[in-house]
Amino acid sequence: MSGGAPAAPASAARVQPAIRVADLVKRYGGRTVVDGLSLDVGPGELVALLGPNGAGKTTTVEIVEGYRRPDGGSVRVLGVDPAAGGRDLRARVGLMLQGGGIDPRARPRETLVQYGLFHASPRDPDELLRLVGLETVAATPFRRLSGGERQRLSLALALVGRPDVLVLDEPTAGMDPEARVVTRELVSNLRTAGAAILLTSHDLSDVERLADRIVIIAEGRVVASASPAELIAGTAPRLAFRVDAPLDDTAVAQVHLQLRAVAPAARIVAGHGDAVYTIEGAEPRPDLVAALAGACSDAGRLILELRTSAGSLEDAYLALLAEHRDGERG
C-alpha cells in the first residue's frame, strides 16, 4: 500500500489553479476557525484536506463552495469569488455535501433527472446510476437508502453537470468496502479527465491512494502540504509503546532519566489513545528499547505494545500533528 501515490500531475496543470485559497481567515464569534490558510488545486489535480475534527476542514470547504464568506484573505474558484458566483460558476462546480440534502420521499433517478435539467448538457441519469451502482434502487425513496447508497447518490449528483471542479466532503463516509473501491476509481478517473478535485476525508487509505497532494491542517492552519510519498518519507521512524496504565509526571521524569542515558534528546510524547506514547528525539535502537523496558519495569508499568512507527501515512499524519501540538505549547 505504500508508494501507491499517483504520479504528479503534468506541469501544465499548475499553470492556472482552478481553486485558489489565499490567506483565508474565518471567525465564528471571537473564535478563529481558519487562520491564514492557503492552498491551490490545479486542473487534473486531487488535493486532500486532512485534519482532526474542528481543524477547519468543513469551514474551508464551505467557503470554497460559496456557502460562507471569508472574514479575511481570498478564495477564487475558476477565477470567480464563489460566494458571489452565479449560476455559470455553479454549473461548473460539482458538490458532494455531508448529510444528504435530499427529500426523504425523492428517488435517486428522478433526482438525477431533476438536477440534470439544471445543466445545458447533463450526463445521462441511467449511465450515472450504473456508474455508482444504484440501478437496483433507482426508484427507492431516499429515506430507505443505506448510508453508502445515499453517499453514492450524492456523488452522482455532483457529477451530473460534467463539472470542471469537484468539492467532495467526506466522499467515502458510510460506504462499504466495495463502494469505497468504486468511488476511489471514479474520483481517480475524473481527475485523469482533467477535473480539479478538493476532498476531505477521515480515511487515510483513501487519501493515500488518491491524492496528488495532501494538505494537513490543524487549528485552521496548514501544518504540511506534500504528496503522500513525501509525507511518509519525511517522517523519521520512532518507537511507540502502550502501557497498562497512564504514566504520571513522576513516572515520565523517571523514564526520561533512563532513556537519556542512551539517547540524550529522547522525550516521550503522549499519542492518540490512553497510555500510548511515542519516543521523540531518538531513533529506534536496541539500547533504547532496553532502556525503555527497564524504565517501565522500574515505574511498575507493563508494556502491552511496542512498535516502530514509520512508513505509513497514518504515522506521518500523527507525527505531524504531535509536532504541531508541541510547537503550540512552545
Add this chain to the structure above:
Amino acid sequence: MSRPAGHDRAIAAQLAMELRLTARRGESLLAMVVIPAAVLLFFASVPVLAIDGDVVGFLLPGSVALAIIAASLVNLGIATGYERHYGVLKRLGGSPLTRGDLVAAKLGAVLVVEIAQVALLLALAVGPLGWTPPGGAAPALAIAGVLLGTAAFAGLGLLLAGTLRAEGNLALANGLFIGSLLLGGVVVPVGHLPDSLAGLAMVLPAAALTDILRAATDGTGGAEASLVVLGAWAVAAAGAATRFFRWV
C-alpha cells in the same frame, strides 16, 4: 465547458419535482383535498348551518378558500421548512437553480395544485350537490382573490418555514389552518361570531379571502374592504418572507 440550462428549463424541472413530492405527502393531501371536500359535502348535506337560501353557494367559496390556505400555507410552508431542515435548500443552492427559480417553481406548483383543487370542488358542487351558479358570478374577482390569497398565505408559509425549526413550523402552520377554518368565515359566517372574535376575524387574511370569493360567486360585489385587507397581508407577508427567510 459546462453551462447552466435556461431558467425556463430549470424551473420546469424543479416544478415537476415539487408536484411529484406533493403527490407523495399524504398529510398534505388530507389538508389540501380531503378536508375542503369534506367540509363542502358534509355541511351541504347535513342541515346544521343557519344559512338561508343557497347553502352550496355559501360553502363553495369557503371550501375553496380553505383549499388555497392548505396549498400555500400548509403544504408549501411545511414542506419548505423540512427542506430547509434536511439541507435540500442548501444543496439546491449549490446548483445552477437560482433562488428566484426555486421560488418561481414552488409558486408555480402551488398554482397547479390550486387549479386542480378548484376544479374538484366545483365538480362536487355542480355534480353530486346539484348546484347551479347564480347569474352575475365574477370570475375575474375570484382569480384576483385566489392570487392575492396565494401571495398572502404562501408568504406566511415561507416566512414561518424560513425562520422557525421544522417542527415548530409544522405545528404553527397546522394551527393557523384550523384557525382559518374557524375564524375565516368558511363554515360559520363571520357575522355569526361574537363581536370580539368577529373584529379579529375581519382583519385576518382568511376571512378576507372567503369574502372576496363569496362576492365573486354570488355577484353581489362589495369586497373592496376585503381586497384591501388581503392585499395588505400579501405585501406584508411576501415582504417579510423575502426579508427574513434563512436558507440553511
